[in-house]
Amino acid sequence: MRNVQCGVRNFPFRIPHSAFRIMKTKLVVIGGGPGGYAAAFLAADLGIETTLVEMETNPGGVCLYRGCIPSKALLHVAKLLNEAREAENIGLTFAEPKIDLDKMRAWKESVVAKMTGGLGQLVKARKVTYIKGRAKFASASELDIETAEGTQKLSFEHAILATGSRPAKIPAFDIGSPRIMDSTGALQLENIPATLLVVGGGYIGLELGSVYAALGTKVTVVEMTPTLLPGADRDLVKVLEGHIKTKMHAMLMETKVVSMKEVKNGVKVTFEGEKVMEKEQIFEKVLISIGRVPNSQDLGLENTRIAPDKRGFIEVDAQRRTVEPTIYAIGDIAGEPMLAHKASHEGRLAVEVIAGHNAVWEPQAIPAVVFTDPEIAWAGLTETQAEKEGRKITVSRFPWAASGRATTLDRSDGVTKIITDPETERVLGVGIAGPGAGELIAEGTLAIEMGAVASDVKLTIHPHPTLSETMMESAEVLFGQATHIHRPKK
Ligand code: FAD
Numbered sequence: 085m086r087n088v089q090c091g092v093r094n095f096p097f098r099i100p101h102s103a104f105r106i107m108k109t110k111l112v113v114i115g116g117g118p119g120g121y122a123a124a125f126l127a128a129d130l131g132i133e134t135t136l137v138e139m140e141t142n143p144g145g146v147c148l149y150r151g152c153i154p155s156k157a158l159l160h161v162a163k164l165l166n167e168a169r170e171a172e173n174i175g176l177t178f179a180e181p182k183i184d185l186d187k188m189r190a191w192k193e194s195v196v197a198k199m200t201g202g203l204g205q206l207v208k209a210r211k212v213t214y215i216k217g218r219a220k221f222a223s224a225s226e227l228d229i230e231t232a233e234g235t236q237k238l239s240f241e242h243a244i245l246a247t248g249s250r251p252a253k254i255p256a257f258d259i260g261s262p263r264i265m266d267s268t269g270a271l272q273l274e275n276i277p278a279t280l281l282v283v284g285g286g287y288i289g290l291e292l293g294s295v296y297a298a299l300g301t302k303v304t305v306v307e308m309t310p311t312l313l314p315g316a317d318r319d320l321v322k323v324l325e326g327h328i329k330t331k332m333h334a335m336l337m338e339t340k341v342v343s344m345k346e347v348k349n350g351v352k353v354t355f356e357g358e359k360v361m362e363k364e365q366i367f368e369k370v371l372i373s374i375g376r377v378p379n380s381q382d383l384g385l386e387n388t389r390i391a392p393d394k395r396g397f398i399e400v401d402a403q404r405r406t407v408e409p410t411i412y413a414i415g416d417i418a419g420e421p422m423l424a425h426k427a428s429h430e431g432r433l434a435v436e437v438i439a440g441h442n443a444v445w446e447p448q449a450i451p452a453v454v455f456t457d458p459e460i461a462w463a464g465l466t467e468t469q470a471e472k473e474g475r476k477i478t479v480s481r482f483p484w485a486a487s488g489r490a491t492t493l494d495r496s497d498g499v500t501k502i503i504t505d506p507e508t509e510r511v512l513g514v515g516i517a518g519p520g521a522g523e524l525i526a527e528g529t530l531a532i533e534m535g536a537v538a539s540d541v542k543l544t545i546h547p548h549p550t551l552s553e554t555m556m557e558s559a560e561v562l563f564g565q566a567t568h569i570h571r572p573k574k
Pocket of ligand 1 (some may be wrong): 137217
């Protein structure tokens with residue numbers, strides 16, 4: 085029986101006055117990001133009566149409104165600009181591009197609207213009840229939902245909490261200056277500042293910094309640790325560093341920002357660190373991208389037995405169940421890695437568990453992609469992790485200098501590597517640096533997930549000439565038999 089039929093299903097909806105009684109639903113999903121909407125859609129497909137509560141008019145979450153999609157739209161712009169400039173190397177010279185920022189912004193917003201509007205249509209098509217509002221737990225079986233029309237009560241049998249995350253802040257830099265942005269502000273592309281300081285050398289800062297650099301901003305990146313993308317394998321990061329330092333105005337490694345002050349023509353930033361020459365510099369704008377924190381506050385969790393951990397994450401078991409048997413948590417709120425595809429898969433898993441299937445969270449590999457130029461991507465075991473765990477591995481690398489396709493693209497500085505178990509030759513991890521790495525990593529992820537051995541990859545006929553051949557040849561390297569490099573087996 086579909087109990088929640090009080091006019092809230094269509095956009096824009098109004099809850100009639102008579103509806104202010106306790107509504108009931110079998111499953112409520114709180115938060116319409118890639119975790120929440122994937123869960124709600126699968127639940128509906130499995131015939132579970134489902135309500136999705138989300139603060140925006142359409143689903144999409146951070147990923148579609150303020151994350152993956154708008155950032156990749158702008159990175160596409162950056163790619164066009166960079167490729168046009170680099171074409172000079174092969175005898176093609178374009179005039180400096182005219183940048184119509186209003187049109188560019190409108191295009192990016194149209195991409196977001198198309199995707200989120202499409203999700204809204206899928207909500208209707210699947211007959212998921214959609215409530216636009218902010219949900220809070222009144223107990224482990226009831227929500228209070230603040231809507232434009234007032235507070236609505238919703239009782240549920242199962243809930244999936246998918247409220248995601250938001251940019252982390254440094255209180256000392258929260259000086260109320262409009263020149264200091266987080267990723268959401270940077271994506272708005274208000275102007276092309278002459279100078280921009282990116283605080284944090286993680287993937288979000290590097291991606292957005294790359295966009296501004298391509299548009300003509302002098303971008304400085306400041307990072308406390310000795311390298312960019314702490315945690316990623318150094319050989320992959322090295323390829324990125326080689327490229328990115330030609331695009332950025334300055335990279336300040338092992339440097340700390342100690343203070344920020346708004347001045348007439350910008351933000352005066354004071355740095356601390358042995359490598360920084362100018363301890364005080366003025367930037368027109370500053371982007372703070374130092375990580376993300378889960379949205380676990382103000383959810384009424386005190387009315388349940390769920391207590392977030394010190395970092396704000398909600399602990400879940402292998403079936404994404406919290407300490408409350410009726411409540412599941414998925415996506416960014418349930419822990420690292422905070423990635424959209426991890427959120428969607430967790431959401432779908434929680435629904436399978438609710439549907440009574442024998443399902444458990446045990447991915448062999450969750451791919452990670454940094455959409456800079458070049459892209460870097462990895463899946464499964466990394467060298468860094470293997471070293472930390474004292475695990476024996478074999479690493480076979482294929483340099484893109486030997487790839488025909490990479491050479492035709494004038495991009496021979498990439499690398500593909502396969503990490504295998506020395507005993508069984510099973511593929512444990514894959515790492516790629518180079519244009520298109522984000523697309524290529526899917527093959528590696530599949531190999532790991534299916535328990536492939538290096539011979540499987542080696543014996544799979546890959547199309548020529550493509551960058552995908554670098555996967556096959558890195559498997560061939562393991563046996564000392566790569567066609568395009570001479571590296572005899574030791
Ligand atoms: P979210 O997407 O955060 O969605 C949570 C939703 O819950 C929001 O829509 C919010 O409105 C809603 N909500 C919150 N509280 C309530 C409440 N009380 N009641 C009702 N609704 C509520 N990931 C990738 O995999 N690839 C990328 O390329 C990538 N790029 C990114 C770029 C940027 C600039 C940023 C910021 C993030 C990027 N991410 C990327 C990360 C990705 O966006 C997140 O991992 C993903 O969105 C998490 O999904 P989620 O479903 O957990 O939550």
